[in-house]
Amino acid sequence: MPWPSAPGYAAQMDARPPLLDTLPTFADVLDAAARIRPHARVTPVLRNDALDAMAGARLYFKCENLQRAGAFKFRGACNAVFALDDETAARGVATQSSGNHGAAIALACRLRSIPATVVVPEGAPKVKLDAIAAQGARIVRCAANMRARDAAVAEVVADTGATLIHPFDHPDVIAGQGTAAMELLAAQPALDAVIAPVGGGGLLSGTGLALRALAPRAQVWGAEPEAARDAYDSLASGAPITDRIPDTICDGLRGHLSARTFALVARDADGILLAGEDAIRDALRLAWTQLKLVIEPSSAVALAVVLGDPARFSGKRIGLIISGGNIDAASLPSLLA
Amino acid sequence: MPWPSAPGYAAQMDARPPLLDTLPTFADVLDAAARIRPHARVTPVLRNDALDAMAGARLYFKCENLQRAGAFKFRGACNAVFALDDETAARGVATQSSGNHGAAIALACRLRSIPATVVVPEGAPKVKLDAIAAQGARIVRCAANMRARDAAVAEVVADTGATLIHPFDHPDVIAGQGTAAMELLAAQPALDAVIAPVGGGGLLSGTGLALRALAPRAQVWGAEPEAARDAYDSLASGAPITDRIPDTICDGLRGHLSARTFALVARDADGILLAGEDAIRDALRLAWTQLKLVIEPSSAVALAVVLGDPARFSGKRIGLIISGGNIDAASLPSLLA
Numbered sequence: 001m002p003w004p005s006a007p008g009y010a011a012q013m014d015a016r017p018p019l020l021d022t023l024p025t026f027a028d029v030l031d032a033a034a035r036i037r038p039h040a041r042v043t044p045v046l047r048n049d050a051l052d053a054m055a056g057a058r059l060y061f062k063c064e065n066l067q068r069a070g071a072f073k074f075r076g077a078c079n080a081v082f083a084l085d086d087e088t089a090a091r092g093v094a095t096q097s098s099g100n101h102g103a104a105i106a107l108a109c110r111l112r113s114i115p116a117t118v119v120v121p122e123g124a125p126k127v128k129l130d131a132i133a134a135q136g137a138r139i140v141r142c143a144a145n146m147r148a149r150d151a152a153v154a155e156v157v158a159d160t161g162a163t164l165i166h167p168f169d170h171p172d173v174i175a176g177q178g179t180a181a182m183e184l185l186a187a188q189p190a191l192d193a194v195i196a197p198v199g200g201g202g203l204l205s206g207t208g209l210a211l212r213a214l215a216p217r218a219q220v221w222g223a224e225p226e227a228a229r230d231a232y233d234s235l236a237s238g239a240p241i242t243d244r245i246p247d248t249i250c251d252g253l254r255g256h257l258s259a260r261t262f263a264l265v266a267r268d269a270d271g272i273l274l275a276g277e278d279a280i281r282d283a284l285r286l287a288w289t290q291l292k293l294v295i296e297p298s299s300a301v302a303l304a305v306v307l308g309d310p311a312r313f314s315g316k317r318i319g320l321i322i323s324g325g326n327i328d329a330a331s332l333p334s335l336l337a
Numbered sequence: 338m339p340w341p342s343a344p345g346y347a348a349q350m351d352a353r354p355p356l357l358d359t360l361p362t363f364a365d366v367l368d369a370a371a372r373i374r375p376h377a378r379v380t381p382v383l384r385n386d387a388l389d390a391m392a393g394a395r396l397y398f399k400c401e402n403l404q405r406a407g408a409f410k411f412r413g414a415c416n417a418v419f420a421l422d423d424e425t426a427a428r429g430v431a432t433q434s435s436g437n438h439g440a441a442i443a444l445a446c447r448l449r450s451i452p453a454t455v456v457v458p459e460g461a462p463k464v465k466l467d468a469i470a471a472q473g474a475r476i477v478r479c480a481a482n483m484r485a486r487d488a489a490v491a492e493v494v495a496d497t498g499a500t501l502i503h504p505f506d507h508p509d510v511i512a513g514q515g516t517a518a519m520e521l522l523a524a525q526p527a528l529d530a531v532i533a534p535v536g537g538g539g540l541l542s543g544t545g546l547a548l549r550a551l552a553p554r555a556q557v558w559g560a561e562p563e564a565a566r567d568a569y570d571s572l573a574s575g576a577p578i579t580d581r582i583p584d585t586i587c588d589g590l591r592g593h594l595s596a597r598t599f600a601l602v603a604r605d606a607d608g609i610l611l612a613g614e615d616a617i618r619d620a621l622r623l624a625w626t627q628l629k630l631v632i633e634p635s636s637a638v639a640l641a642v643v644l645g646d647p648a649r650f651s652g653k654r655i656g657l658i659i660s661g662g663n664i665d666a667a668s669l670p671s672l673l674a
Contacts, residue, residue, distance in 0.1 A: 044381040065629040292402040292662030294629040325629030333670035
């Protein structure tokens with residue numbers, strides 16, 4: 001495996017020698033594809049004449065909003081849950097997420113018939129809690145800060161022997177997310193670039209693994225809200241920035257790169273492209289009115305960066321990973337206004 | 338071709354002998370499939386765990402909201418436009434529709450590089466006019482009554498020699514609409530029933546042609562708003578009822594059966610199922626929040642009748658044709674309220 005090339009990265013990696021041993025590879029993505037195949041959907045790849053005309057490019061939308069539990073997160077969660085040996089699995093799985101990963105873990109554990117515990121901070125939207133509870137997972141509430149969350153998860157793990165499956169900083173989760181890009185390339189092999197939203201970097205890392213193996217000449221771009229540009233600045237500065245509190249409508253992209261996803265993104269991605277909040281809202285409306293898809297703001301950022309950078313993408317064949325479609329009905333009028 | 342079996346129908350048909358000669362057959366659906374193949378999309382068939390659980394059945398959604406121009410209407414319009422001989426086609430096509438058929442004709446004519454004229458009544462939503470104009474069609478405004486519409490279309494036809502392509506009372510249009518059910522059966526052959534919304538009856542007629550040939554044991558149901566139950570009452574009374582002015586949020590289902598679509602529906606469909614406006618709104622919200630699809634109210638009626646009649650559909654495999662996704666963004670807040 002080549003050494004990450006981002007400036008300053010080598011120095012950081014020297015301090016963490018075990019990390020490179022746990023970076024997933026494309027072989028892990030292939031294993032994930034086989035493992036999740038009985039459970040996950042092969043989501044459709046859609047095109048749209050009007051959006052192609054607006055972008056001056058040929059756009060292929062990989063519709064993970066149509067994935068089970070409404071987001072690509074089910075791929076990684078399913079892979080990680082089904083990769084556990086039977087004895088470990090029987091003790092259950094724990095995670096902390098008020099969003100798509102929590103619902104995905106809950107569904108994956110239900111399918112494997114093992115207990116799931118999801119730690120959720122106070123203030124999480126009821127619709128998300130309902131989605132988690134509907135899968136039969138146990139919900140543990142905690143205060144809305146990282147220290148309280150970590151303590152609550154640690155307590156669950158100590159009490160039950162459950163395995164912690166992190167939303168993105170986990171090799172099996174990253175490998176699972178890479179299966180979306182694999183399917184996209186199977187449906188449309190001739191792509192010049194693939195764009196994936198970046199929050200914690202699990203999807204972008206997995207996308208990079210798939211593209212570097214299957215379409216090494218295609219570019220891989222992350223799409224990030226300008227208002228949550230920690231991944232962009234992390235690549236520029238050579239180390240993951242983790243101390244910001246982003247303010248963006250893209251609730252799924254408020255996470256930060258981990259050392260692991262930073263290493264993969266720095267090695268495999270061509271860069272991060274930024275979009276402002278207004279451009280993200282415009283893209284969201286276009287997805288509704290033109291694509292006829294309910295997508296969440298975190299997915300709209302990929303379309304926003306394409307429409308915002310016509311010079312870069314003009315005449316190209318671009319794959320966009322529509323990461324999810326979980327959105328509060330109550331928030332729609334304001335998002336679409 | 339068997340004689341229509343609805344009570345009272347034979348008497349009416351005796352007065353119109355030419356009609357049966359122009360009823361399309363399954364062979365016409367096959368021709369349509371070949372003709373539109375280079376132009377129309379093979380739309381995905383989607384499933385959803387939560388909706389299956391609610392229905393107590395296995396639901397397969399044929400997503401014509403993802404069809405070009407946002408509705409199944411493109412299938413029939415494309416078939417009718419490309420079935421014209423070159424000399425006739427060169428004089429252009431005319432139709433009257435402020436809705437999906439108008440945009441579909443405009444797109445089909447653009448693809449065949451022939452002129453299209455769409456007669457649109459005053460008061461039609463700007464978003465629909467924009468969709469028609471964006472395809473390069475000429476728009477002719479007229480007063481918002483049927484007499485003014487018919488006069489305007491007749492004038493266009495007299496002036497230009499254009500061919501009138503009716504939204505549903507046209508054999509090639511009906512045959513084209515039948516290709517959606519053909520594709521649905523290709524994706525999921527083992528269906529116990531297929532449900533299609535019914536307005537003018539073009540989609541339901543085409544669906545019946547496909548099902549009777551390809552899956553003769555499967556049931557075919559029309560879904561109609563209780564507030565626009567002219568098709569239901571037409572079947573009960575044995576003749577098409579055409580003198581009502583329905584008041585329903587399903588703007589695509591305000592049309593009435595013609596003699597031709599009545600004949601086909603009476604022969605091939607198992608019946609019409611009704612849904613109230615509240616049930617249609619509930620189904621619309623479920624499509625958005627669970628299926629992650631933007632569908633129009635006229636499509637939600639098919640889901641509404643399934644959820645409203647669990648005894649009939651429990652344990653069955655049901656195909657639902659999601660007819661379209663064209664909806665005014667401005668109307669979303671009220672639809673979601």
